[in-house]
Amino acid sequence: MRMEQTGHGRLRDRFGRAITDLRLSVTDRCNYKCVYCRTGNEGAQYTELATGDYLRMVRIMVSLGIEKVRLTGGEPLLRSGLVEMVHELSTLRTAFLSDGTATDSGLPIDLALTTNGHLLEPLAAPLMEAGLKRITVSMDAVEPETFAAITRVPRSFERVLAGVRKATAVGFGPVKINCVLLRGFNDHQIEAFAEFSRREGVIVRFIEFMPLEEDRSWRSETVIRMDELVARLNHFRPLVELPQHSASETARRFTFDDGVGEIGIIAPVSRPFCGHCSRIRITSDGKLRTCLFSQSDHDLYGRMFRGGTDQELAAYIRSVVFQKEERHHIGEPGFEKPLRNMVHIGG
Numbered sequence: 001m002r003m004e005q006t007g008h009g010r011l012r013d014r015f016g017r018a019i020t021d022l023r024l025s026v027t028d029r030c031n032y033k034c035v036y037c038r039t040g041n042e043g044a045q046y047t048e049l050a051t052g053d054y055l056r057m058v059r060i061m062v063s064l065g066i067e068k069v070r071l072t073g074g075e076p077l078l079r080s081g082l083v084e085m086v087h088e089l090s091t092l093r094t095a096f097l098s099d100g101t102a103t104d105s106g107l108p109i110d111l112a113l114t115t116n117g118h119l120l121e122p123l124a125a126p127l128m129e130a131g132l133k134r135i136t137v138s139m140d141a142v143e144p145e146t147f148a149a150i151t152r153v154p155r156s157f158e159r160v161l162a163g164v165r166k167a168t169a170v171g172f173g174p175v176k177i178n179c180v181l182l183r184g185f186n187d188h189q190i191e192a193f194a195e196f197s198r199r200e201g202v203i204v205r206f207i208e209f210m211p212l213e214e215d216r217s218w219r220s221e222t223v224i225r226m227d228e229l230v231a232r233l234n235h236f237r238p239l240v241e242l243p244q245h246s247a248s249e250t251a252r253r254f255t256f257d258d259g260v261g262e263i264g265i266i267a268p269v270s271r272p273f274c275g276h277c278s279r280i281r282i283t284s285d286g287k288l289r290t291c292l293f294s295q296s297d298h299d300l301y302g303r304m305f306r307g308g309t310d311q312e313l314a315a316y317i318r319s320v321v322f323q324k325e326e327r328h329h330i331g332e333p334g335f336e337k338p339l340r341n342m343v344h345i346g347g
């Protein structure tokens with residue numbers, strides 16, 4: 001897909017952060033009801049735009065300097081036509097060179113997917129053939145009973161494990177596994193996850209629980225903070241820190257003293273990384289979201305629907321990105337949870 005260069009220079013916010021990383025939620029439907037995300041009471045209502053609408057939005061964003069696109073949801077593998085969408089997106093090329101100079105040849109964008117893995121086994125090979133580069137699978141336990149208690153779907157662990165192994169076998173390795181730790185639910189799984197990383201050749205990334213859940217049950221005490229987690233892992237086996245891939249990398253990376261296994265720790269609550277944030281999101285209903293904790297979204301789809309040209313939409317995106325929040329305020333007095341939770345925003 002070729003793009004038109006719209007506007008001038010890379011997308012930047014008013015704090016000078018270059019915005020290069022887009023999360024696109026392709027549906028807000030999900031086949032899991034994870035206890036820390038959803039109430040489990042939701043009806044059949046969900047919002048998805050036509051594939052062509054998402055593709056147009058991404059094309060414009062890439063023309064403005066987006067280099068990484070991560071498909072998410074809801075559960076993106078529930079979205080019909082996802083493989084074709086991946087194929088279209090895989091032909092997009094970045095609009096700027098690493099030194100910020102505009103180019104019309106570019107490099108292929110970095111195209112990734114975050115999934116719960118339930119439907120991954122049959123889709124791993126088609127997604128690889130369609131041009132997907134990387135897969136992250138969310139798994140909050142490596143023990144079937146705890147897994148099913150969290151997802152509220154019986155026999156879900158076996159399906160996801162089969163999906164992870166298939167993704168590795170078709171060449172997505174090392175697959176990243178994201179685990180949100182909650183005290184009292186799955187913190188007994190920390191050492192088992194370390195073993196899982198070493199045994200399966202996957203990168204396990206622990207993420208601190210953020211106040212983004214539907215039933216507003218977040219408590220500071222439920223969060224397993226980075227320091228506590230590092231102590232637990234060091235007790236299991238001494239950790240050795242690995243270098244960061246880039247300044248905007250959100251995870252601190254570790255291996256063990258024998259070099260086997262890789263653990264990432266993402267600590268948005270205890271060590272916020274807002275100063276290096278390079279992200280913007282498009283929600284499944286086509287709204288721009290500048291921060292996970294924004295109090296309101298910006299209706300890009302509405303402007304498209306009313307006949308906005310690519311240039312007008314690009315100018316709108318620039319103005320919205322410019323206003324991106326400096327940082328989130330989790331844990332500070334007066335912190336307000338966003339009105340829409342993770343499943344709507346796209347994690």
Ligand code: SAM
Pocket residue numbers: 030036037072073074075076114115116137138139178179180207208209210211212213342343346347
């Ligand atoms: N359904 C897909 C999946 O499970 O990966 C994509 C969407 S899901 C909302 C994306 C990620 O957000 C998952 O790894 C999930 O564990 C994480 N997540 C959801 N709620 C969260 C919260 N309150 N704090 C931290 N991470 C959360």
